Amino acid sequence: MTESAPLLRQAPGSSHQGGLSFQVEGRDPGSPARAGRLQTPRGTVPTPAFMPVGTYGAVKSVTPHELRETGTSILLGNTYHLYLRPGHEVIEGLGGLHRFMGWDGPILTDSGGFQIFSLSAMRAVTDQGAEFRSHLDGSLHLLTPEKAIEVQASLGSDIAMPLDECPPGGAARGAVEAAMRRTTAWARRCLERARSLREQRGAAPALFGIVQGGVHADLRREHAAAIVSLGFAGHAVGGVSVGEPPALIHEIGALTGPLLPEGSPRYMMGLGRPQDLIRLIGSGFDLFDCVMPTRNARNGTLFTSGGVIHIKNEAHRRDPRPLEEGCPCQACRGYSRAYLRHLFLSREILGHRLNTLHNLTHYHGLVRSAREAIVAGRFAAWSRQTLARLDAGDGDD
RNA sequence: GGGGGCGUGGUGUAGCUGGUUAACACGCCGGCCUGUCAAGCCGGAGAUCGCGGGUUCAAGUCCCGUCGCUCCCG
Numbered sequence: 050m051t052e053s054a055p056l057l058r059q060a061p062g063s064s065h066q067g068g069l070s071f072q073v074e075g076r077d078p079g080s081p082a083r084a085g086r087l088q089t090p091r092g093t094v095p096t097p098a099f100m101p102v103g104t105y106g107a108v109k110s111v112t113p114h115e116l117r118e119t120g121t122s123i124l125l126g127n128t129y130h131l132y133l134r135p136g137h138e139v140i141e142g143l144g145g146l147h148r149f150m151g152w153d154g155p156i157l158t159d160s161g162g163f164q165i166f167s168l169s170a171m172r173a174v175t176d177q178g179a180e181f182r183s184h185l186d187g188s189l190h191l192l193t194p195e196k197a198i199e200v201q202a203s204l205g206s207d208i209a210m211p212l213d214e215c216p217p218g219g220a221a222r223g224a225v226e227a228a229m230r231r232t233t234a235w236a237r238r239c240l241e242r243a244r245s246l247r248e249q250r251g252a253a254p255a256l257f258g259i260v261q262g263g264v265h266a267d268l269r270r271e272h273a274a275a276i277v278s279l280g281f282a283g284h285a286v287g288g289v290s291v292g293e294p295p296a297l298i299h300e301i302g303a304l305t306g307p308l309l310p311e312g313s314p315r316y317m318m319g320l321g322r323p324q325d326l327i328r329l330i331g332s333g334f335d336l337f338d339c340v341m342p343t344r345n346a347r348n349g350t351l352f353t354s355g356g357v358i359h360i361k362n363e364a365h366r367r368d369p370r371p372l373e374e375g376c377p378c379q380a381c382r383g384y385s386r387a388y389l390r391h392l393f394l395s396r397e398i399l400g401h402r403l404n405t406l407h408n409l410t411h412y413h414g415l416v417r418s419a420r421e422a423i424v425a426g427r428f429a430a431w432s433r434q435t436l437a438r439l440d441a442g443d444g445d446d
Numbered sequence: 447g448g449g450g451g452c453g454u455g456g457u458g459u460a461g462c463u464g465g466u467u468a469a470c471a472c473g474c475c476g477g478c479c480u481g482u483c484a485a486g487c488c489g490g491a492g493a494u495c496g497c498g499g500g501u502u503c504a505a506g507u508c509c510c511g512u513c514g515c516u517c518c519c520g
Binding site for chain 2: 102105109159160162163164166168210215288289291295298319320338343344345348361393401
């Protein structure tokens with residue numbers, strides 16, 4: 050973990066790496082898929098990796114200790130939410146987000162760009178930044194690219210995301226192009242602010258660039274080139290699964306993944322279902338985050354290698370079996386589907402916890418299997434078989 | 447014994463002075479959820495209105511009887 054041999058040969062601005070290094074340890078001969086190791090000052094992340102979403106400084110219903118048990122190696126936190134509550138300066142005063150929430154592993158923070166998009170009813174975006182109203186109390190705030198970096202730095206984030214503009218799936222081409230230009234301009238400002246912070250304080254988060262471009266192949270190519278040229282420590286694809294036809298998710302991934310540098314991490318933002326992760330790993334992506342395993346757990350949808358289980362369904366009322374035979378999670382080790390169904394229908398918080406632990410364990414197990422398959426040189430077969438099981442089953446086999 | 451109130455889908459209730467396919471909540475069944483305003487959202491099944499009779503073009507909605515529950519007075 051102390052070794053710091055940056056492999057960002059393609060990235061000219063290696064001074065922006067913020068203590069990160071990334072090694073590719075295995076490649077699939079038939080696709081861009083690779084297995085790697087992302088080293089951060091707070092620990093190593095074997096890739097492909099899934100990042101549970103801890104918006105408010107907590108992965109809902111579970112503790113950091115339990116997250117470790119599910120296989121979590123890196124978390125996602127959120128600038129927008131923590132800035133509004135309790136306030137980044139409060140967290141900074143208490144020793145930073147890691148100490149505040151009791152998680153000592155790496156944290157990647159989202160910039161708030163997605164909230165500008167998803168809370169669109171209460172915002173106005175200009176070149177200066179995004180002016181928005183708090184969803185908590187209606188107060189007015191201005192989030193600039195510089196501010197986004199400052200907030201993430203004071204949280205103590207290990208990997209910060211630049212402020213970007215994420216147009217909705219149905220956006221007109223012109224709007225997508227405008228969002229790209231703005232995202233590029235903001236990316237430069239974010240890099241500059243990170244550089245100056247590093248000079249002032251001696252430390253600043255590593256920064257990943259974000260590629261926009263909507264559903265247009267030429268725009269994705271153009272923006273990938275623009276962002277890659279700026280020398281980020283890693284690269285993300287944003288603006289995916291924001292309302293466009295689902296089939297395009299994989300097309301965008303297949304096109305854009307290989308356009309990003311091989312020597313640094315590739316992050317597909319906000320994805321996805323297990324099927325999506327498998328395909329995107331096949332397109333060369335290393336990092337993912339998504340609310341799906343945690344939110345769906347609380348809403349009663351549980352993931353297994355045979356497909357999805359709706360735990361509230363009548364079919365599970367008297368089912369003594371675990372969700373998935375052999376799953377190492379707390380829920381599968383100790384409880385029946387019938388009991389989990391009962392907890393869900395009774396709205397017991399234990400149900401939310403067990404369901405969340407199961408879904409995260411399943412997600413981490415999935416990407417770990419992908420990693421092992423890549424290292425073993427059998428990713429193509431693994432991918433085909435795993436997808437086939439998901440497509441065939443309903444989880445109740 | 448006398449007087450009053452109530453009986454509407456599984457449960458609890460709406461249904462104004464009678465007028466199209468009886469509403470709501472919860473429950474039940476099913477689905478959705480992709481950089482979390484989300485322990486959330488959407489949909490479906492389910493009552494002919496205690497029972498019998500009457501008035502009326504038309505009754506859950508008025509009248510009579512009856513059964514059940516309930517309150518008050520003896």
